[in-house]
Amino acid sequence: MLSMYLQGLALGASLILPLGPQNAFVMNQGVKRQYHLMTASLCSLSDIALICGGIFGGSALLRQSPLLLMLITWAGVAFLLWYGWNALRIAFSGNVDLASNSELKQSRWRIIATLLAVTWLNPHVYIDTFVVLGSLGSQLPTQTARHWFAFGTVSASVIWFFGLALMAAWLSPRLRTVRAQRVINLLVGAVMWVIAGQLALQGIANF
Template structure:
């Protein structure tokens, strides 16, 4: 039982650790201490669902619906262009956000919606969690697949909460105006580059 758990952890960690759109968003919420644990929890929940779908056969189902993949791709491109533009605009204007979390149901709802959009409108999430993890799990014996899924979920748990908590811990330094502007530029360019690569792949 332990071996497939370790395998799942290692594969899950290798897929989730490269800095991507979702990780950049978790990092930005942690720096500003804006419901960063809520964001990490939502990302983890989405990963949990998608990992289970992938490990237990959902990859074949997703691969059989090219129209769904196309819809996710173009929806993701549109979202990433808009959100990336907002980050670059904030950097251009030199906006500096407070370290104090903005509370209230409207702000919380906006963060929930944005977190779900960053996660579920990014086709790379489905490629990593459903397709790749699913293909690796398919090579294991049926009784080992649950352990593999557990290991992958543990990797996501450690990563998302670790990233959010570390960013919040370092926020007094990371939230300096010059650093904030750099983070905004990095996030904006990252989102636009991912949008460009998605659009190029879809058009090809």
């Protein structure tokens, strides 16, 4: 069963490490130290739900409902364009604000809502968890093997998100400058728009 765990861990890491909306958002919150551990927790819990859903039967639902995938795709495109625009607007503005403590308190629910949108409106998440992991998980010979495989992929997600949030928070004193925040917002905006473009092309191709 250790081999199943390590296989899940390696595959989970390979799927989660590329820079995407979730990673960019977690990194940004870590640098700002705006509820970065809460952000990592919500990302991990979302991944746990999606991974378990994909491995234990959810992949069939996505395969049988191309309309659902199309709706998720275009909702994701719209959200990523909006979020990327806000990040780029801040980056190119003359004054990049560094959040105060009062702003942190007011932004908690907005952070939660944005994070949930970044996660659940990203079709790549469903493809990774429902299609890739679901297909591999369904081929495993026993239920026990599936459990260990799922545990490995979940471990990769938890380790990565908390590691990214803590590392960004640790580097925060060096990165929480106006110049660094401008670069980070440029990076986040570019990532969001590139992925939105990729999703739009996929949506047009599948139309």
